[in-house]
Amino acid sequence: MTPSRGTPATPDADTKDRPLTDPQAGTASRPGADSPSGAESGPGAEARPGGEGVAGTEARPGTEARPGAEGRPGAEGQAGAESRPDTPGTTLALTPPAELRAHLTARLGTAARAWLHRALDEAAAHPGTHGPISVWELRIAEAGRRCGPEHADAARVLILHAARADADAVTRVYFQGTAAERRAVLHALPHLVPGPEALPLVEDALRTNDTRLLAAAVGPYAARYLDPHQWRHAVLKCLFTGVPVDAVADLDRRAHRDAELARMLGDYAAERTAAGRPLPEDLHRVLTFTDPTATPPAPAADCGTRGTDGKES
Amino acid sequence: MRLFDPHIHMTSRTTDDYEAMHAAGVRAVVEPSFWLGQPRTSPASFLDYFDSLLGWEPFRAAQYGIAHHCTLALNPKEANDPRCVPVLDELPRYLVKDQVVAVGEIGYDSMTPAEDTALAAQLQLAADHELPALVHTPHRDKLAGLRRTLDVVRESALPPDRVLVDHLNETTVKEAKDSGCWLGFSVYPDTKMDEERMVEILRAYGTEQVLVNSAADWGRSDPLKTRKVADLMLAEGFAEDDVDRVLWRNPVAFYGLSGRLTLDIATPESTHEGNSILRGAPKDPEGPVGAPSEWDDPTGAPAPGA
Incomplete structure (x- = not known):
């Protein structure tokens, strides 16, 4: 049985005509592409010369510190290539699982691909809860080191789907999960939970x-079920924390002629301007959705690249 | 210079520390779970702490270009409180997580029977989960504590070359080295080791299987001690390769025994560049080595791990 090739549990009609690619996907390079994947880091990796069962790039000369050159921590000279997800933005939430599986399979090495197929077959054969931790939940936990961190989100979404995880199951996996596992659960919601229970x-x-x-x-689950108040606060929080609003599913539809959101954006702009701080570029974009005739509240030239302080408090 | 601090409690540190550590060359840390200063009274507060070490703290570290992993355990001090001991039953579901690179810190505080039990049980958990173990050696009665620790390790299912005994000093280094365990040294402003004594020990015992850490926490400590030891090593005639071995390759090799060390970091650029974690060119000055990933062209990028 190929569990994820069937009809998605909750076909997302909204996604039918969408391209697979997010607006940003074309510009998203995949810096982790040279990393050995988790396929090499499972049991047995200990035997590798040098003793490093390292899933990432443990030694990348030239990418480490250049003494004196680090003005902006994190802005350069990182430990290695970032393991950004291979599937950017709302792609995981919008791609039918069968298509996602084909996409992921094409990118995994032999060992990782075999691991994934086994994990999906296992999850399909033994879904539900058994013992202190179900086997498919163990597979979700180890997906990063098996498939490589850049493919972990996609692998976890597929395992959740193969196990036909319901609202109770995704809730358990989320609250017992690492941040990476929680992220995958959020991406999987539109495929798994047909109502607002999650x-x-x-x-x-x-x-x-x-x-x-x-x-x-x-993503699309929030777009469908989040009430207007919480949804507006979510959009505003994206602006506060620097999450690009491209991540907000159905932004144009939900923001369309939303006068309350427009008011909140205007107040936020006024607060930033009063403090002498630049406005996030995305603010103007959202404002335009709320009212196509709106005038930007401040000169666009004021927009810095930084935009926000990356946190709310 | 690339530095790996193999034992530091970042939960107790500020973002200024992360910034200074990055500027000093620190690109990877391992944060062992430990006693928070204020005693816990239930397993639930351990679980929130473990969740933080698997969620929020790696996110904070990534903002400063530092890869963060953790070791999880019931620490020796709180192993003596029966209200906390049930956390041992919760550990298995945590030890399977991707970012957990060892069981730790375990070991002795006051060398009580309860500590004996917790140490032995957690060495077994490490063996069961194919993880190495980070073993703290006690502050008081250190040499006796080390000997008792090594006895328990010998009786365990975990071979000594998968055990790091930490907080060593002049009085304990020889027996620890003879045991075949990895050797950890914590360099502190006042207590434990200092830079000068550390360099002397490296001169006397070599760099093999030696790890140096700051063990910085909520007490008087210094998260830049790894860099200070590196600088003194160079000043005292050690080669750059020696420094790289002690302060990068040895910790990578030890925690790499887990098969879970990922030194790629996903830096959430949004928080300092107004950019997305999901888009944009890498900040890596070397540029990406692999081809860009295109959804519609699976052959465009070599499959990692192939």
Whole structure:
């Protein structure tokens, strides 16, 4: 049985005509492409010369510190290539699982691909809860080191789908999960939960200051079920924390002629301007959705690249 | 110079520290779970702490270009409180997580029977989960504590070359080295080791299987001690390769025994560049080595791990 090739549990009619690619996907390079994947880092990796069962790039001369050159921590000279997800933005939440599986399979090495197929077959054969931790939940936990961190989100979404995880199951996986696992659960919600029962997970993620969780929380599931007040606050929080509003599913539709959102954006702009701070570029974009005739509240030239302080408090 | 601090409690540190550590060359840390200063009274507060070490703290570290992993355990001090001991039953579901690179810190504080039990049980958990173990050696009665620790390790299912005994000093280094365990040294402003004594020990015992850490926490400590030891090593005639071995390759090799060390970091650029974690060119000055990923062209990028 090929569990994820069937009809998605909750076909997302909204996604039918969408391209697979996010607006940004074309510009998203995949810096982790040279990393050995988790396929090499499972049991047995200990035997590798040098003793490093390292899933990433443990030694990348030239990418480490250049003494004296680090004006902006994190802005350069990082430890290695970032393991950004291979599937940017709302792609994971919008792509039918069968298509996602084909996409992921084409990118995994032999060992990782075999691991994934086994994990999906196992999850399909033994879904539900058994023992202190179900086997498919163990597979979700180890997906990063098996498939490589850049493919972990996609692998986890597929395992959740193969296990036909319901609202109770995704809730358990979310609250027992690492930040990476929680992100994958959020991406999987539109495929798995046909009603609003999983909204508490979205609300939990929206309370965090972790931009990776925030970006995953404002996907199509939130677009469908989040009430207007919470949805507006989610959009505003994206602007506050620097999450690009491209991550917000159905932004144009939900923001369309939303006068209350326009008011909140205007107040936020006034607050930033009063403080002598630049406005995030995305603010103007959202404002335009709320009212196509709106005049930007401040000169666009004031927009800095930084935009926000990356947190709310 | 690339530095790996293999034992530092970042939960107790500020973003200024992260910034200074990055500027000093620190690109990777391992944060062992430990006693927070204020005693816990239930397993639930351990679980929130573990979740933080698997969620929020790696996110904070990534903002400063530092890869963050953790070791999880019931620490020796709180192993003596029966209200906390049930956390041992919760550990298995945490030890399977991707970012957990060892069981730790375990070991002795006051060398009580309860500590014996917790140490032995957690060495077994490490063996069961194919993880190495980070073993704290006690502040008081250190040599006796080390000997008792090594006895328990010998009786465990975990081979000594998967055990790091930490907080060593002149009185304990020899027996620890003879045991075949990895050797950890914590360099502090006042207590434990200092830079000068550390360099002397490296001179006397070599760099093999030696790890140096700051063990910085909520007490008087210094998160830049790894850099200070590196600088003194160079000033005292050690080669750059020696520094790289002690302060990068040895910790990578030890925690790499887990098969879970990922030194790629996903820096949430949004928080300092107004950019997305999901888009944009990498900040890596070397540029990406692999081809860009295109959804519609699976052959465009070599499959990692192939």
